[in-house]
Amino acid sequence: MRILFIGAVAFSARALHELLAMQAEVVGVCTLRQAAFNADHADLTPIAEQACIPVCHAPDLHNPEVISWIHERKPDIIFCFGWSRLIRPSLLTLPRLGVIGFHPAALPANRGRHPLIWALVLGLTETASTFFFMDEGADSGDILSQVSVPIVPEDDAGRLYERITEVALEQIRDFVPRLANSSFRRQPQDGRFANVWRKRGAADGQIDWRMAAESIHNLVRGLTRPYVGAHFDHSGEEIKVWRTEVEPNVAMNLEPGKILAVDERGILIKAGIGGIRLLETAPKVALHVGSYL
Numbered sequence: 001m002r003i004l005f006i007g008a009v010a011f012s013a014r015a016l017h018e019l020l021a022m023q024a025e026v027v028g029v030c031t032l033r034q035a036a037f038n039a040d041h042a043d044l045t046p047i048a049e050q051a052c053i054p055v056c057h058a059p060d061l062h063n064p065e066v067i068s069w070i071h072e073r074k075p076d077i078i079f080c081f082g083w084s085r086l087i088r089p090s091l092l093t094l095p096r097l098g099v100i101g102f103h104p105a106a107l108p109a110n111r112g113r114h115p116l117i118w119a120l121v122l123g124l125t126e127t128a129s130t131f132f133f134m135d136e137g138a139d140s141g142d143i144l145s146q147v148s149v150p151i152v153p154e155d156d157a158g159r160l161y162e163r164i165t166e167v168a169l170e171q172i173r174d175f176v177p178r179l180a181n182s183s184f185r186r187q188p189q190d191g192r193f194a195n196v197w198r199k200r201g202a203a204d205g206q207i208d209w210r211m212a213a214e215s216i217h218n219l220v221r222g223l224t225r226p227y228v229g230a231h232f233d234h235s236g237e238e239i240k241v242w243r244t245e246v247e248p249n250v251a252m253n254l255e256p257g258k259i260l261a262v263d264e265r266g267i268l269i270k271a272g273i274g275g276i277r278l279l280e281t282a283p284k285v286a287l288h289v290g291s292y293l
Helices: 010-021 045-050 064-072 115-121 157-180 213-221
Strands: 004-005 025-031 055-057 078-082 100-102 127-131 142-150 230-234 237-247 258-263 266-270 273-280
Touching: 004 010, 010 025, 010 045, 010 157, 025 045, 025 064, 045 055, 055 064, 115 157, 115 213, 127 157, 127 258, 142 230, 157 213, 213 230, 213 237, 213 273
Parallel strands: 004 025, 004 078, 025 055, 078 100
Antiparallel strands: 100 127, 127 142, 230 237, 237 273, 258 266, 266 273
């Protein structure tokens, strides 16, 4: 089974390595040299070149020259893992088995942008690793493989990213042979249970001390590395917050944003409900007990 691989993030690199370890027949790789909109961007060129696989750098997959290059590879299937753009019919219909996409959410729920971040920010306790046959919609095609992934309190973006990746690699090892021998199944999605998460902007990462401490903590763990980080402004400077913990036992009659303690455990700040302790910021910030943010 001839595979054309498209991807440009860290997960794409892990998946491509897995396919090569399986000795899958990868006949071409489309990737990006750089991508300002992906915090976890990865150029797959070195992996492909080491394996002597032809590479196409494709800022626009639908450029006629790119389509022609892909067509020349004669793929039976296209894997599109880590590509933040919709795929048009000219590419969807090119391989005989279609195009397989990846979405780290429990489709049909939670289609759309930033699924791992939103799951943490919203305080969800479960997500999923889903591979599906791409169509013209956003994450709406038939499901090929889906495995639930619990979200535990210790998870942050980096830890959850890694755990979902490990689950996804196991799925790849399972379904690639089934695609090759035509023993796979397609499960249509039920659109009645679908919702679409919107694109996040810089304002979504700004901490409002009137939020509950739990909500601030979820925001921080959802946006921590490899992503851009939650932030607040202090003396005209943007302060990134990378790690926090919730302190539930603080007085209710104190105003949000008040500095309650500064010690070896970090900076304790009154939130709308409870307290939030800043464990890691960049840059480090000097705050004084009794002052306000």
